[in-house]
Amino acid sequence: MFNPSRDQARQFLFDTWAKHKQQAALTDLERIAFAVLTRHPEYQPIVDAPERYRDKDYLPEFGETNPFLHMSMHLAIEEQLSIxxxxxxxxxxxxxxxxxxxxxxxxxxxxxxxxxxxxxxxxxxxxxxxxxxxxxxxxxxxxxxxx
Structure with missing residues (x-):
């Protein structure tokens, strides 16, 4: 995923979580995303409910943290560290x-x-x-x- 759209990035996290729950094999990138999700149990209910959160907007002016942005930044940092x-x-x-x-x-x-x-x-x-x-x-x- 080099420049995913907002929907693609969110879908990647939803799919990773679903594959984990199904005990399906994860790709290397999915394993990294899963590790991020395990460090953020507060976000697990969000990735467990894609129908509810797929299109949700998170507005900082209302004090909302965007969990998808947060997890994506972790993934970006993991990539930076790896190279x-x-x-x-x-x-x-x-x-x-x-x-x-x-x-x-x-x-x-x-x-x-x-x-x-x-x-x-x-x-x-x-x-x-x-x-x-x-x-x-x-x-x-x-x-x-x-x-």
Whole structure:
């Protein structure tokens, strides 16, 4: 899945959960998605009810977290770590793990940095800035010059 639509990304998570429940074999990517789902039991009822949640909009102005976006960001981070892109992200993730004491918490710290990078790119009308992303991670890991 290189650039799935919102519906495709959601369907992938629904299908992964359904295959798990049926004890069917999962692909490599589905195994990663399933691992994300196991770390988020609060989202399991959502992927268990596609007819209810397939078209649901999550509005931040009402304090709603989009579980599909959240899980997709975890998947993006897993991919970044597997290929070390941007270069150095894997080492900074390890530093975040050490700093936070927890791999899942470290990914959430990365997610904040990823969201900031995307917001900055949208705001400035440019592409994502990997250097900004890595600098944010360094700050969060306590590795920046001021930290």
């Amino acid at each position: 070390d892109q941007p270069t150095g992200v894997r080492a900074l993730y390890r530093a975040l793990c050490e700093h936070s004491g927890d791999e899942h918490r470290a990914q959430h710290e990365m997610m904040d940095c990823l969201a900031e990078m995307i917001w900055q790119a949208q705001r400035s009308g440019t592409g994502p800035d990997g250097a900004l992303y890595l600098a944010c991670m360094r700050r969060k890991a306590g590795l920046d010059e001021a930290g």
